[in-house]
Amino acid sequence: MKASQLNEPALSYQNRQAFTVVVYRSRNLGDMxxxxxxxxxxxxxxxxxxxxxxxxxxxxxxxxxxxxxRERPAKRGENCLFAGVSGPYWRKRSYFHWLASSRHxxxxxxxxxxxxxxxxxxxxxxxxxxxxxxxxxxxxxHGVYSVDYPGPGTPHSHTISRDDGVPKQWAEAMExxxxxxxxxxxxxxxxHVAFPCLAFxxxxxxxxxxxxxAPGRFTVFEQLxxxxxxxxxxxxxxxxxxFLNFLRTHxxxxxxxxxxxxxxxxxxxxxxxxxxxxxxxx
Numbered sequence: 707m708k709a710s711q712l713n714e715p716a717l718s719y720q721n722r723q724a725f726t727v728v729v730y731r732s733r734n735l736g737d738m739x740x741x742x743x744x745x746x747x748x749x750x751x752x753x754x755x756x757x758x759x760x761x762x763x764x765x766x767x768x769x770x771x772x773x774x775x776r777e778r779p780a781k782r783g784e785n786c787l788f789a790g791v792s793g794p795y796w797r798k799r800s801y802f803h804w805l806a807s808s809r810h811x812x813x814x815x816x817x818x819x820x821x822x823x824x825x826x827x828x829x830x831x832x833x834x835x836x837x838x839x840x841x842x843x844x845x846x847x848h849g850v851y852s853v854d855y856p857g858p859g860t861p862h863s864h865t866i867s868r869d870d871g872v873p874k875q876w877a878e879a880m881e882x883x884x885x886x887x888x889x890x891x892x893x894x895x896x897x898h899v900a901f902p903c904l905a906f907x908x909x910x911x912x913x914x915x916x917x918x919x920a921p922g923r924f925t926v927f928e929q930l931x932x933x934x935x936x937x938x939x940x941x942x943x944x945x946x947x948x949f950l951n952f953l954r955t956h957x958x959x960x961x962x963x964x965x966x967x968x969x970x971x972x973x974x975x976x977x978x979x980x981x982x983x984x985x986x987x988x
Contacts, residue, residue, distance in 0.1 A: 725748045725749065725751040725752070725766055725767050725768075725769055725957070726751060726752045726753065726754055726762070726766060726767070726768045726769070727741060727744060727745070727748070727751045727752075727753055727754075727768075727769050727770075727771075727969050728741070728753070728754060728755075728756055728759070728769075728770050728771065728772060729741055729753040729754065729755055729756070729872060729969055729971050732756070732868060733865055733866060733867070733868055734864055734865070734866070734898075735864040735865075735866050735875065735878055735879055735882060735898075736864050736896055736897065736898030736899070737772055737773070737898075738875045738876060738878070738879040739837060739879045739882065739883065739898050739902065740771055740772045740790070740835065740836055740837055740898060741753075741771075741772070741969065742876070742879050742880070742883065742966035742968075743835070743836035743837040743839060743840060743902070743966070744769060744771050744789070744790075744836040745966045745967045745968070745969065746836075746839065746840070746963050746964060746965070746966050747836075747839070747950065747953060747960050747961060747963060748769065748957075748960065748961065748967075749959075749961055750967050750969075750970070751769075751967070751969045751970070752969060752970050752971070753872070753969030753970060753971035754768075754971070755971065756775060756777055757777050759777055759778060759779050759780045760777075760778040760779065760780060760781060762780040762781075762782070766785070767785055767786075767787055767957055768780070768785050768786045768787070769786075769787050769789055769953075769957060770786055770787065770788050770789065770791055771788075771789050771790040771791055771815070771835075771836055772790070772791065772792065772815075773791075773792045773793075773923075774791055774792070774793050774801060776798075778800065779798075779800050779801050779803075779804035780804055782807070783803075783804045783805065783806070783807030783808045784807055784808065784809050785809075786804070786807075786808045786810075787808070787810050787813075787953075787956050787957055788805060788808060788810070788812045788813055789813045789833065789836070789949070789952060789953055789956075789957070790813055790814075790815045790833060790834065790835050790836050790949060791812070791813065791814060791815055791819060792814070792815040792816055792818070792819050792920075792923055793814075793818075793819045793822055793823070802823075802826050802828070805823060805826075805828055806826070806827075806828060810956045811828075811829040811830060811831060811956075812828055812829065812830035812831070813830075813831060813833040813949075813952045814830050814831065814832050814833065815833070815834060815835050815923070815926070816832070816922055816923050816924070816925045816926060817832055817922070817925040817929075818920070818922030818923065818925065820832050831952070832925075832926075832948075833948050833949045833952045834926045834945040834946075834948055834949050835898075835901050835926065835945075835949065836949060837898055837901040837902050837905065838901050838904065838905050838926075838942045838945045838946050838949060839905065839946040839949055839950060839963075840883070840887075840902050840905035840906055841905070841906075841963065842905065842906060842907045843887045843888065843906045843907055843908070844907070845888065846888070847888055847889060847890045847908070848888060848889075848890060849885065849888070849889050849890060850889065850890050850891045850892075850893075851885060851886075851889055851891075851892050851893070852892075852893040852894070853892060853893070853894040853895075853896055853899045854894060854895050854896055854899075855893045855894050855895050855911075855913055857893030857894075857911065858891075858893065859891070859893070862882070862885070864882070864896050864898070864899065866878060872968065872969075872971050873968065876968045880966070882899075883902060886899065886902050886903050886906060886908055887902075887906045887908065888908075889903070889908050889909075890909070891908070891909045891910070891911070891937055892908055892909070892910045892911070893910075893911040893913075894910065894911065894912060894913070895912070895913045895915070895918065897912075897915075897923060897924060897927070899912075900912040900927060901926075901927075901942075904930075904938075904939070904940050904942045905942055905946065907939060908939070909937045909938065909939050910937065910938060910939075911935065911936060911937045911938070912924075912927060912932075912934055912935075912938075913934060913935060914934035914935055915934070926945065930942065930945075
């Protein structure tokens with residue numbers, strides 16, 4: 707991964723490209739890593755914060771990936787392509803109305819999501835995650851890291867601050883990916899540490915998620931027939947092809963793979979937690 711894209715001149719939000727993507731400004735760095743993985747295959751894109759989905763008004767294709775959380779979904783779905791989404795909170799009818807209004811099939815990130823969509827009569831298939839499409843690394847390796855896990859090596863965490871702006875979160879995601887790419891070994895509890903490591907060819911130890919939030923999110927790791935609690939590597943090219951074939955079928959024009967490009971985001975309102983913080987400060 708390169709850091710050069712962080713210094714690219716910002717594009718005007720009004721000068722939209724063909725695609726809009728969701729930007730997950732959350733406490734989990736893995737959300738930004740998913741956006742970075744998707745951006746490898748798209749022209750420079752505009753971004754919409756997850757808490758502002760209801761304001762989404764793009765005339766181009768809106769590519770949605772990652773966890774769909776508790777926020778109010780977009781009002782329109784005909785231009786939405788759900789590519790690698792996970793829906794443990796799809797108990798809300800409004801989310802299913804949103805998915806059903808898309809002209810495209812649903813690409814699920816895990817079997818839990820595909821089953822939930824099919825139970826509602828939606829056309830859904832398992833395509834995995836964009837983070838499995840990172841390019842394999844064949845160079846020298848150095849460093850052992852433990853990410854949100856009490857393992858050997860240098861400790862790191864995917865827990866970040868929601869107060870950080872997109873450029874800061876993006877820079878942290880680029881630094882983390884470069885670390886995982888060239889590591890000798892990585893120990894973690896995080897799905898979006900394990901998936902990039904598998905794509906890079908980095909030996910990774912993923913702790914059993916039986917006590918994790920929504921353990922059904924880990925089904926693709928299990929379908930790779932990989933054990934938990936062991937250092938493993940795997941060829942994930944079939945899953946990368948599955949994701950990319952879905953994307954190429956429904957999103958045109960795609961680019962060839964390139965360095966991740968940070969989406970240009972326009973924030974039209976603050977999320978509730980930011981409004982609350984401003985209120986208590988005054």
